[in-house]
Amino acid sequence: MHEAPIVQIAGLKFDLALILTVIVSGIIVFALAKLATRNLSVENPGKLQNFMEWVVEFVQGLISSTMDYKKGAPFLSLGLTLIMFIFVSNMLGLPLVVPFKYTDPAAANFFGLPLTTVLDGLNSGKEYVEVGWWKSPTADAASAMGLALIVFVLVHFLGIVKNPKHYFGHYFKPFFFFFPINLIEQFSKLLTHGMRLFGNIFAGEVLISVLLKMSTLWFGVGAVASVLGLIVWQGFSIFVGTIQAFVFTILAMVYISQSLETDEDH
Template identity: 60%
Template sequence: MHEAPVIELYGIPLDLSIIIPMIVSCIIVFVLAKVATRNLSVENPGKLQNFMEWVVEFVQNQIASTMDLKHGRPYIGLAITLIMFIFVSNMLGLPFGIVMGYDSAADATIFGQPITTAVEAFNTAAAAGNAHPHVEVAFWKSPTADVSVTMTLAAIVFLVVHFQGMTKNTKGYFKHYLEPYPVFLPINLIEQFSSLLTHGMRLYGNIFAGEVLIAVILKLSAVGAVGLVASIPMMMIWQGFSIFIGAIQAFVFMILAMVYISQKIVKHEDH
């Protein structure tokens, strides 16, 4: 079992296996958007510009399937950001992993700071009488394979959804909680928070399970020659399937966000 590379900065625990890939995801999405829109051309668009135009058109069509574009147009930027950031984040853990092994607590440091999870593992091993402990720390994974990331994304969408509902459809928003009868208020409240939970956990469960299976296949390759030979086609197949799953989950997260927004801002008479 690999430990997470957690360090403390001013008393705040920071998991580098989440922070570093998230920064990389943000940089990749920003660079793609910047390069695609740097030299826009109507007569001779480049391949990247064509790709971004396809993404925009695809997202716009999906929003149009959930609400009238007169309501949905302001959320195109949000939807594009969500689908691109989540897709890139889903892909980061597929090509490779970075795992470092430590044989003593003194060596388990990064940026001059001790890796607290590794130090705790060494202390636990010493208390158990293990004279030669070895701790492995995983520094790289898909950010969306961590529940704190996916639930934070879901919470951001949750806040946006309810803020938009309260400001753009105030009467209908609050009336919804009392429908069809006021006695249904507790059930309607539970429904809102359950949608927050399922929105984040669905993404986390799919990506985390995929990375666990990749780790199992890598373990198989270390068993012997037979395991190595068997793991190669298995890894190729699962990598391809993981790309498909990563794309589907990015789409599902984005489209659910748009559905939740449409449910809150669109008045009944607009349906």
């Protein structure tokens, strides 16, 4: 696996590849949305506007399948941003891998800032360290957890503000001693929400880099196998990336609907 290009600023470690790809996917999402909504028309929508409206209706469908749409309407923008950002992020790591081989500790810097992972690797006796400058932002545990944390915080905030009686009550249901289990459930939701996304995308990218490495083996046979494998796996990764964006969004909506539901609904 490639190392991450990490620099240290004021004691904090920053993953440059992640920063790069997060910004890129944010720009792609915004550019897409902006392009689609550039010449808005009520009676004669363009192709991109139609596509964007289809996405909006899709997310509206997700929301209304998990809760009363009137309650869920404020989360339409959130759902849209989630699904678009995660989808684009998942796709981002698929088409290209930009590995960079560092052998000289002196060259291992980014505008004067030393790449700590490279230096650590070289110092521990490795001949070279390969750094991946390009990946899916969601193929990083911390960033996937960050997205899950946004939903987690929103869900608990909504629960406490909108629905405090039910929110605090449900920790002790069906019996008082279920409290620890309910508490664990909440954190396991957070963990599975983020880790499911991370795991799927990360595994996809690992397999892509493994297939790429295979291309140098067995005098050309490996190359053929690698290309065939990549064709199949890239296709499957597109599918997985789409499904994971969908799953993440619908789970976010499910959690939100759980925090909004009242006892009277049952």
